[in-house]
Amino acid sequence: MCREEGYVKLSIEGIAARAGVGKQTIYRWWPSKGVVLLEALEREVADSATLPDTGNIVADMRTAVGNLIKRLADPNFGPLVAALIAEAQHDPTLARMALERFVRGRRAPMVERLRQAQQLGQLPASLDLEAILEVIFGALYHRLLLRSGPLDAVYASFVVDTVFAGPSAVQKT
Amino acid sequence: MCREEGYVKLSIEGIAARAGVGKQTIYRWWPSKGVVLLEALEREVADSATLPDTGNIVADMRTAVGNLIKRLADPNFGPLVAALIAEAQHDPTLARMALERFVRGRRAPMVERLRQAQQLGQLPASLDLEAILEVIFGALYHRLLLRSGPLDAVYASFVVDTVFAGPSAVQKT
Numbered sequence: 464m465c466r467e468e469g470y471v472k473l474s475i476e477g478i479a480a481r482a483g484v485g486k487q488t489i490y491r492w493w494p495s496k497g498v499v500l501l502e503a504l505e506r507e508v509a510d511s512a513t514l515p516d517t518g519n520i521v522a523d524m525r526t527a528v529g530n531l532i533k534r535l536a537d538p539n540f541g542p543l544v545a546a547l548i549a550e551a552q553h554d555p556t557l558a559r560m561a562l563e564r565f566v567r568g569r570r571a572p573m574v575e576r577l578r579q580a581q582q583l584g585q586l587p588a589s590l591d592l593e594a595i596l597e598v599i600f601g602a603l604y605h606r607l608l609l610r611s612g613p614l615d616a617v618y619a620s621f622v623v624d625t626v627f628a629g630p631s632a633v634q635k636t
Numbered sequence: 637m638c639r640e641e642g643y644v645k646l647s648i649e650g651i652a653a654r655a656g657v658g659k660q661t662i663y664r665w666w667p668s669k670g671v672v673l674l675e676a677l678e679r680e681v682a683d684s685a686t687l688p689d690t691g692n693i694v695a696d697m698r699t700a701v702g703n704l705i706k707r708l709a710d711p712n713f714g715p716l717v718a719a720l721i722a723e724a725q726h727d728p729t730l731a732r733m734a735l736e737r738f739v740r741g742r743r744a745p746m747v748e749r750l751r752q753a754q755q756l757g758q759l760p761a762s763l764d765l766e767a768i769l770e771v772i773f774g775a776l777y778h779r780l781l782l783r784s785g786p787l788d789a790v791y792a793s794f795v796v797d798t799v800f801a802g803p804s805a806v807q808k809t
Contacts, residue, residue, distance in 0.1 A: 470726075471726050542725075545725045546725055548725075548781050549721070550722075552718045552781065553643070553644050558782075558783060562782055562783055566784060567784075593785075594791070594794055597775055597778045597779065597784055598774070598778075598795060600774075600778060601774035601775040601776070601777055601778030602770055602775070603774070604774055604778060604781070605771075605773060605774030606770065606774075608724070608725065608777070608781075609721070609724075609739055610731055610732075610735055611740075611766075611770055612767070612770065618767070625768065625798075626771070626799070
């Protein structure tokens, strides 16, 4: 329904009507339309946090972030993530759920792989892995939310290389 | 008015009433309440993009990003930037104006200083400076919008060091 009419026009009434149930049935399970959107997006991205394992953590992150940016560039997906983040600014419950589930939950397998690489000495032992992912995802959200440039493979590699290899290894985008 | 009641309750009618003018007078100069907010924020941050010049570009960026993060952590300022970004998701005109003025306009002096440092050989000549700033600001917006951690000096230094010095120079936050 978001894809048809945009998130702003989405309503609990409309969701209930489409599902053929009463409004109260929706409210029984979801406190707001923002949470409905959150769960719908969660199902769509359930598989997206899986990382390849070639033994080269930077190459694997480049692949994973490249896959992720493709999703964000999809007009059927990216704008819904943007709508979710926007809605969370005015809905503290949704903000907490989005942080817990969409951000931390989804990233957990990625943190796990980074930690393995750290134990193998491929990354500095002192590196704050959650914070590193905030920098990477933040860079993607910047382009998603502020439309400051294309969400493409070149940018994905630029971001990963900047964060893991430092500026000397970075090529001009 | 946003600070008193929150952005959601802000209306052109309310702005006109507070200013003691008619609604049409507001609409004559500002197409939407989002643009009023954008201009109000622009005036408040007019000075914030100035960089110190100690000759050490990474130290100067650490100072500048540290100052910036203090503004974003201020409950009288950060939530208004968040509201602006949120509103831009549903208002393409505002999105374009925010990108042009709030993002690109404000960052222009910073890009200029980075370019000087590049010419002096303090940064790699191939470095995409606009993209580097997207990574830095994106990391700040991640914490602002997703409340994933404190907007403090430790994080500001972490982000700047990650981007300019690479992970080996980074300390645990």
